[in-house]
Amino acid sequence: MNPAKVLAYLERERTTEITLPATILKALPDDPSAMLTDLSNLKTIRYHGEKLDLHWPPIELVHAEEDVPEPKTEEQDWTTAVEAVRTFSNAALQAMRDALPHIETVLPQQEHVLERWHKALENPGGASWDEAEEAWRAATGGTGTIEYARRCANHLPQLFSGEVDPTTLMFPEGRMDLADALYRENVMGRYQHATVAAVVRALDRPLRIIEIGAGTGATTEHVLGNLHPLTDYLITDVSRYFVDQAGKRFPGNRYGTFDIDADGQDPGEFDVVIAGGVLNAAKDTDASLKRLKDLMAEQGWLIISEPTVEEPWVLMSQAFLMAKPTDARKSSTFLTHDQWREALRSQFELVLDLPHEDHPLHALGHRVFVARKDKR
Numbered sequence: 001m002n003p004a005k006v007l008a009y010l011e012r013e014r015t016t017e018i019t020l021p022a023t024i025l026k027a028l029p030d031d032p033s034a035m036l037t038d039l040s041n042l043k044t045i046r047y048h049g050e051k052l053d054l055h056w057p058p059i060e061l062v063h064a065e066e067d068v069p070e071p072k073t074e075e076q077d078w079t080t081a082v083e084a085v086r087t088f089s090n091a092a093l094q095a096m097r098d099a100l101p102h103i104e105t106v107l108p109q110q111e112h113v114l115e116r117w118h119k120a121l122e123n124p125g126g127a128s129w130d131e132a133e134e135a136w137r138a139a140t141g142g143t144g145t146i147e148y149a150r151r152c153a154n155h156l157p158q159l160f161s162g163e164v165d166p167t168t169l170m171f172p173e174g175r176m177d178l179a180d181a182l183y184r185e186n187v188m189g190r191y192q193h194a195t196v197a198a199v200v201r202a203l204d205r206p207l208r209i210i211e212i213g214a215g216t217g218a219t220t221e222h223v224l225g226n227l228h229p230l231t232d233y234l235i236t237d238v239s240r241y242f243v244d245q246a247g248k249r250f251p252g253n254r255y256g257t258f259d260i261d262a263d264g265q266d267p268g269e270f271d272v273v274i275a276g277g278v279l280n281a282a283k284d285t286d287a288s289l290k291r292l293k294d295l296m297a298e299q300g301w302l303i304i305s306e307p308t309v310e311e312p313w314v315l316m317s318q319a320f321l322m323a324k325p326t327d328a329r330k331s332s333t334f335l336t337h338d339q340w341r342e343a344l345r346s347q348f349e350l351v352l353d354l355p356h357e358d359h360p361l362h363a364l365g366h367r368v369f370v371a372r373k374d375k376r
């Protein structure tokens with residue numbers, strides 16, 4: 001969202017009122033194209049972020065506080081979906097239990113995964129993959145997630161020993177369909193994507209958005225669409241492969257790599273940072289949250305989605321792709337709900353924490369958090 005583009009838009013659309021980020025508003029009067037732009041229709045600019053000592057008569061400048069209302073979710077019967085997740089977890093536990101006697105060599109970087117297995121296997125649950133597949137298909141209409149988990153289940157000792165590369169199981173012959181399914185079939189994923197998109201839409205103004213760990217674009221495709229035409233969307237991932245795919249899937253946006261573990265990256269200033277299911281890949285959650293905070297404009301919004309309970313199927317699949325964390329996750333893959341609240345509150349104002357306790361999906365332990373960068 002550069003000032004010249006904003007001015008051209010205001011003139012072309014004969015806009016009478018608009019809401020802008022403070023830093024963009026500040027740059028408008030001094031932009032070389034401002035003198036040549038006909039802004040005679042423009043009466044009011046509302047702005048968010050730092051309070052400016054700026055006057056631009058006859059345009060009225062109004063510093064506005066912003067809030068996000070809680071998004072409404074679809075009313076539907078979630079029983080089959082919740083049951084399918086449970087059966088899937090039980091099939092994963094069964095696969096781990098069956099594989100355990102065959103695990104001989106364990107790479108040092110996978111030792112913590114084995115420790116987590118022992119803890120998870122205190123749960124006596126079990127189910128067959130056929131049961132899991134049937135329940136999953138009934139609930140989601142697809143089976144890609146189960147196919148991926150089954151592929152992992154067939155190679156568990158080799159994943160521990162390093163004889164099988166875990167990425168080849170997610171992208172067989174370079175195909176994306178299993179990875180796509182993974183982030184689209186799951187009921188919690190669907191709830192999270194819809195909620196993140198609803199929060200962004202509720203902001204209802206031109207936004208500078210960066211998405212972190214956009215991966216297959218499951219969150220992206222929900223958020224894009226119905227956004228203000230001046231919105232600037234930067235799609236990022238640590239993986240160049242995903243970034244290139246995003247360029248093909250979502251033309252007309254900006255793309256780049258961003259690593260939540262690395263210092264010294266400066267992609268710009270943003271009103272909204274979206275991080276869907278990626279912060280659990282951080283080596284140190286607090287340090288990564290700080291990096292995201294540094295990307296945000298004053299009063300900017302952080303929208304994240306995260307699991308907060310151990311997921312047996314992750315322990316026998318994606319866990320082999322994740323670096324060993326150095327933070328509070330000593331014996332678990334994910335921070336707990338309380339740990340997340342604490343981590344966010346230590347750096348942000350926590351505004352929304354969804355779904356609520358009376359929501360049918362609450363028990364599955366996946367959260368959407370919305371936090372604001374305050375003026376500290």
Ligand SMILES: C[S@@+](CC[C@H](N)C(=O)[O-])C[C@H]1O[C@@H](n2cnc3c(N)ncnc32)[C@H](O)[C@@H]1O
Nearest residue numbers: 183213215216217218219238259260276277281
């Ligand atoms: C669980 S997936 C997220 C799914 C994604 N939001 C989607 O909708 O498809 C995690 C993503 O985080 C990315 N990722 C892993 N480590 C990362 C890091 N250090 N920095 C940024 N992204 C990372 C992965 O490449 C992957 O695309």
